[in-house]
Amino acid sequence: MSDVVISGMGLLTPFGRGVGTYWRALTGGRTALAPARRFTSPVYRGEPVGEVTEFELGDAPRKQVFASAAAEDALLAARLPRVPDGALVILVGQAPPPADGSPLGAENREFLGPGADGILAGGDSLHLTHACASTLFAIAFAHEALRAGSAPAVVIAGATALNHYEYASMDVVRAVDRAACRPFDTGRGGISLGEGGGALVLETADRARARGLEPDIIVAGTGCRVAAGKSVASDETSIAECLREALDAARADRLDYVHAHATGTAQGDTAELHALEAVVGERAWDGVPVSSHKGAIGHMLHISGAPGVSAAAMALRTGVGPPTAGLRTPEEARRLRLPKTPLVIPGATFAAVNSFGFGGNNATVVLRRR
Template structure:
C-alpha cells in the first residue's frame, strides 16, 4: 500500500457551490431536480439536475469551463495552496477534449490555458494530461494521478473536470433509453433510469512526504485504486468485472475490512442490481458484518464523466463525521444479497476508517477507489 494525501476537494452541483453545500443537501435527502430548460428536443425525460445560476456565473457555452474553474479554486483553497505549484500534474477529465480548432462549448473540455492562468500557473510550468473513460473518467484520473505521484514524477496533482447539460450528451442517454421519466431512484426496487445532472469537481492529491512536510492535514488518504476496462458489455455493467475491480482496490490498499461502499448506482435496473450483487460477493468475503451501500445520484443526478467527484466528497464526509449518507429518492430498497445494507437515511456509525468508492461507465470502464480516514 502506498497512500497519497487527498489534500483538498472542490465541488459545484445542483445542490449549490462547494463540498459542504453538497454534503448538507445529501444528509437532508434533498432531490435537486427540475425541468430541462437549457435546450429543446424530444426526449423520454425532461427531468434534470441543473446547477443554479447563483452557483455558476458564466456566459452561455462556457458553463463547463466555469464550473471546472470554480471547483479547482475550491480544491486549492481547501489544500491550503495559494496557487498550483510548479511541476504539478494536471489531469483534465472530460468526454471530449477541447478541439484542435479551439472551438468553445459545453461539450468540449475546459481550455487548459485559461484554467491554469486562473490558478496562477501555465502549461509550460505543469504537466497536463487529458483522460476520458466515460462515466468513470474522474476515478480513472485519481488513479492515474496517484500512480504519477508514487512514481516520483511530481509531488502534487490536480484532477479536475465538469459536465454541463448539452443536447449531444443528453441525446446519447436518450437513445440508449437510460433516462428516468420521473427522476432517478438509485437502489430502489422500482428504479427506472438515470437523471442527468451537471456540475464540476476537483481534488488535489499530494505525496505523503509533501503533505506532512508542509504540515497539512489531508481530508483523507487515497490508499487504494483499481481500474479495469472490460469490453464484454458495451452498455450494461458486468457483475464479475465490478467484483474484480473492488477486490483489486482493497488488495491494493491492504485493507481487509470496509466500513461503507459509496455506490456508482445511477438508477438503472440492470446496473444497480449488478453492483449490489458484486458488493454482496465482497461482503461474504470480508466477514459477518453487513456492508452499508448508498448513492448520491438521487440528489444531484448523474454527472457522467464527472460523477466520481461528488462520490469522493460523500466518502470524505463519511470519514470525517462517521455518518452514512442516505440515498435520496429511495422508497423501497431493491432486493440485495445477504451482507448488503442499503442506506435510506443518514445514520451515525461507530467506525469510519475505510470507504470504497465505485465509478463505472459505458464500454466496460470500471474504477474503484479506497479512501481512508485522515487520522491513520
C-alpha cells in the first residue's frame, strides 16, 4: 500500500498568507498577539488576540474567505489546478452553513461555515467537528479513506474568525488570559484567541509522484479518542493513549519533535507535559523538543491543527524546532525540552502533533519525513 502523504499545505494566519510567512515568524519567536483593531464584543476587554488585518475580505463571510485562501494555496503547493474529480473535501468548523444555501444572518457570518463553494467546488464534501481537535480527526478520517481507496485525494479546509459567540464561550469559563498567552510558562494565565484559515491536501505517494511531485511528509500514524464523560480538553490518560497509538501505528523508533496543543491554560499544559513525559519515558527517549504556536498566533480553535501540522512538517524539512513565543520561565521537564529559541534537530525523522478539545476530543498525528 502506498504511503499517505501531505502534498500541499496552505495557511492564512495573523502573520499573513502562506506557510513560509508563518514559519519564518514562528522560528523567529515573534508574536502577532495584540489588542483587536476590528473585533468587538460585549465581553471583550482589550485582551491580545491573533487578528488577521492585512487581507482583502470583500463581502463574503470572513471564515469563507480565510478557508478559500488557504485551500487555494494548498492546491497550488500540490500542483493541482482544482479539487480533483472524485476527491473528498472535509470542512472543519463549529457548524456548517445552512444546507439550503440561504444567506447567513449578520449574527452568524463569523460563526457558521465554511461551506464547500468557491474553489472547493468539485468534490464530495462533508462537515466534521470534534471541537479543537477537528483538524486532526479529519486527517485520521482522510488517512483511512485514502488507504481504503475511497477517494483519489482529500482536501481538508477550515477557518475561524473572531466572533462574539466563541469569545464569550471561552470568557465564561474564565479561559482567556488578560495578557498574551504563554504556553508552558510557569506564569501562564489562559488562552488567547486567534483567527485565520488552514488547508491540507492528502493523497497517496504514488498519485503525487504520477504528476511529478516528490512528497516528503508522510502521515505515518494517527490516534483519536473521544473520552466520554470527560468534558475537559486535556485529559492526561487520553493524551497518552493517543500518542502511544499514533507512535505504534507509525512504527516510530524515535521522536524528534512534538508540536503540542498547549494553549496556555495551567491545567491543559500540565496534563499534556505529564502525558508526554510518561510516553517518552516508557520508550527511553530523552531531550525531545516540545513547542506550541499558540503564543504566536493564538488559538484558532477547530482549524488549529493546520498550523500545528505545518509547523511539524517544516521542523522535519528544516531540522529546526521552533520556540514557543512568549515563553520566559518554562515548566520543569525531565525528558523534554521546551525551547525559548530555535533548536537544531539533527536527522529529524518523526514528529508528533497534538490537538485536544472540549467534550473529551483528543487526537495525535505522527508525521515521518521520507
